[in-house]
Amino acid sequence: MKKNNKKQTAQILEGSQAIALTIKNINPGVISAYPITPQTHIVEDLAKFKADGEADYEYVRAESEFAAASIVEGASAQGIRVYSATSSQGILLMTEVLFNIAGMRLPVVITCANRGVSAPITIWNDHQDAMTIRDAGFLMFFAENHQEAVEQHILAYKIAEKLRLPAMVNIDGFILTHSYEKVKIPSASEIKKFLPDLKVNKNQSLNPESPVTMGAFATPEHYMEIREELHNDLSGSLELIQEEYKKLNKTINLQKVKYNKAIIDNGLVEYYGPKNPKTLIIGMGSMMGTVKEYSDKDKRLGVLKIKTFRPFPEEEIKNIFKRLKPKNIAVLDKSISLGYMGILASEVKAISQQSGSVLKTNKINIKIQSFIVGLGGRDITQESIKRIAHEVNRPGQEMIFIKK
Amino acid sequence: MYQIRIHGRGGQGVVTASELIAIAAFEDGMNAQAFPSFGVERTGAPIEAYTRIDKKFIRIREHIYNPDILIILDPTLPEVTDVAHGCNLKTKVIINTSKNKKDLPIDLPLSNIYTVDATKIALEIFGKNIANTTILGAFAKDTKMISLEGLKRAINQKFKKKGKNIIDKNIKAIEKAYNF
Structure with missing residues (x-):
């Protein structure tokens, strides 16, 4: 052999x-x-x-x-x-x-x-x-x-x-x-x-x-x-x-690409963006490359990629919320719990309900909104990320299907 | 970043062409990404594949809507689909055709359209109409986005397991298209 x-x-x-x-x-x-x-x-x-x-x-x-x-x-x-x-x-x-x-x-x-x-x-x-x-x-x-x-x-x-x-x-x-x-x-x-x-x-x-x-x-x-x-x-x-x-x-030298805007990268999550983003976009998988690419055009955007979904890194995410203090969070899901909302979105929302969480102790009012993207192969474009960044800054909490 | 969109039909080697461009660009010292439009691959159905070339690592994964280069492998496609969608006045078109470019139903400046009779070259060299590697010789010459040397290295790499005969024929075909 x-x-x-x-x-x-x-x-x-x-x-x-x-x-x-x-x-x-x-x-x-x-x-x-x-x-x-x-x-x-x-x-x-x-x-x-x-x-x-x-x-x-x-x-x-x-x-x-x-x-x-x-x-x-x-x-x-x-x-x-x-x-x-x-x-x-x-x-x-x-x-x-x-x-x-x-x-x-x-x-x-x-x-x-x-x-x-x-x-x-x-x-x-x-x-x-x-x-x-x-x-x-x-x-x-x-x-x-x-x-x-x-x-x-x-x-x-x-x-x-x-x-x-x-x-x-x-x-x-x-x-x-x-x-x-x-x-x-x-x-x-x-x-x-x-x-x-x-x-x-x-x-x-x-x-x-x-x-x-x-x-x-x-x-x-x-x-x-x-x-x-x-x-x-x-x-x-x-x-x-x-x-x-x-x-x-x-x-092992994997010759990974190093980004100067990647502040956190620990195997559980990766944060790419400014120190105090107005809006944080959270998601998983290949779409995050497109999100990062778009975020370079909008200085108020931060990008949080969940690399480990189970176990769910809730403390890590909570600490990132504390550190970055975003006003709005858009959670992108390529799946849906039919009859409720995006699955990652409901989990991110649950973090804000923990006792002693950032939202309660620091009295920061973070809006967390669920966006459903890319179902069944729908292309996720920079244009669709732009729309999400716009929608999450508007009043309203309802889940939105971003179709283009 | 350069964005290249390739149009062809299932079975014509559209995806392989996109991959060969990516390998050639990488061999030339660039970063590259290639992917098909993920259709259900049926022989004869119009399909697209994409390649991006950049100095930096390429993160974006959306389809290519506004190509810098359009490669058309199948001469009959412009008559049945709008291959030029999303193109602009700078988009260069490399098309496999025996026709004069004035007679093509492509609504882009003639100065940006480059024709090559890749089918004729492929029939001469391979004895069958597989023009996917051949047209890349013209792509290398007309756009300078990849070098002929890089393309040869890509062919050597991609067809290593198919043997020397196949590699030699493909190299002959791209050289012929390069000098067309």
Whole structure:
């Protein structure tokens, strides 16, 4: 088997290929997936590496996403590093297994190439798929560009394996999976310095020589404690994510673009903009590049990108509100809780209700408004960001669909 | 930042053309981004792909509405769709056609329209009508946005697994279009 361990330089790659190469270098033992647009290129590339003798993982073609998730669940339960990728209906079909994976504390890593959910049928991008499995107990990262996607996959494995929690890296379907841009893929040996081989604890994995039961029946006396523990561990991973993010960037040179306007960047969130913006735009994923580009034309705009959505970095966000003191906040969601509002928007609004929160102690009146953008592949343009910046400065709290 | 919009039909290699420009620009020391218009890819259906070239890393991800360069791979497209939407008086057009530019239904200044019979060159060299790499030779010459050397390196990189014969033919095709 050919192992490419020489140091890599940046190159122009398709997003899917960048992720596939990163996964190859992360060196999982088992990969299983079922093809679905726009995730397909990732797993096609991974299958090809295996067929060409460039990788030695087991590649299992599954008969459905339910099976693919179950196969990586079983392999992970044996203490093997695993990987799967899916989109849209695929992640919904995995849902039951995802809850099992999290409940059994298996460090499974999945890429979700985000796509809208039927009906009507759409193959194009939004975040409804990921948001629908928000409560499964996965760490959830959202990438803005190819390099961030590469970085978040490496980080996801590290956190997942350290804490025995599953992780999902979200990359916008087509916008990232099918686009070409500059990206640097760290070599297997570079990655290994940050992400050592998965160590197997015999008491925590399936092994015929010392049998264990996983995910067994829990009576009302125990179920709640187990759920509480899972919640506490997931919430408690915020510090580790920041620590490991720092370590990752010290260990591996990803040749990231540095912006002089990026005041905060810690693995959980990134703030780009002036010290005291009048308006703060909050959102996730690839659209934040366009938002940043537009913000350079309007000096009153600050841009807060949520990179880690679960666990939700509420303290971080609250501290940013305190520090920046914006008057208005526009929260951009590529998904909607039908019958209420944007999902990220309702979570950002909840921050203002905490006791001792910035809004109460400092008596700052921040308006937080929900904007729904980019559903089913609708292009998010600088013009639409301009409109949002205008709307959020007007009176009124109602949620707005920004269609163009 | 330069914005390039490529029009063609499904199966003509529109997306590959956008990618090759990006790689060539990168080889020339620039940053570049390429992406398709994400349609449902059906053979024969009109499709678009985009490339941006800049000195800085490119963050913006909206489609290209106001291109600096328009590349038209399929000579029949201007008759059926408004390929020139969003173009301005400075937009340069590189079009694959055997017609005289005066006879084209494109409402832009003639001085900005560059024609190349990429289909003829492709038929000569490949024996089939795949003009996507060929037209890039004309793009390199008429816009100077990428160098011929950069384009050759991009072809070497992209078609590495397809073998020397394919690479040589593609290089011959772009050179011929460059000197058209």
